[in-house]
Amino acid sequence: DGGITQSPKYLFRKEGQNVTLSCEQNLNHDAMYWYRQDPGQGLRLIYYSQIVNDFQKGDIAEGYSVSREKKESFPLTVTSAQKNPTAFYLCASSTTPQGRREKLFFGSGTQLSVL
């Protein structure tokens, strides 16, 4: 079945540690996105990528980094510079980069917590 796979489902980070969240899609979508969701809050855009080897910062990119070396993969690294990383992280994709008029397909999310 086609879809987006995020792993792990749960992740714990120690202080000063970088952690990487995986996102893989087999939908052949050009565009991919990372959102962060805090309890009772809306989704906030961290980074997005319209095409391989290209990505742009979203509204809250500080403390995060991404890469897009392959069309199907868009990993997110939460660096030690992100002082409040505890949140639910969602990866999404769309057929074209025109996210406004394209529906997003979401993964099942990664819950990141700080030890």
Place this chain on the structure above:
Amino acid sequence: SQKIEQNSEALNIQEGKTATLTCNYTNYSPAYLQWYRQDPGRGPVFLLLIRENEKEKRKERLKVTFDTTLKQSLFHITASQPADSATYLCALGSGYALNFGKGTSLLVTP
């Protein structure tokens, strides 16, 4: 600044009734508006997209209206069922990505 506002209070209704959720926005001129459903611990799932020149759109028991003058969208679920209980998110485009409201929690009781 751009804002997307949805009812923060949970909506509790009885099975069989119509649920109506509201999405208001400011400082957007959206050509499209989308609605998603999110269950606890899961990613959102796309439900409907409505264009600015469409006043209303339907899909099975779902109906969405889009009033660009009032800057408001209404999302209706008719003949609601307990399985409709979830959080519903409104989303508008900004640049190449979507911005989401905080969502409204719907609880349908038997």
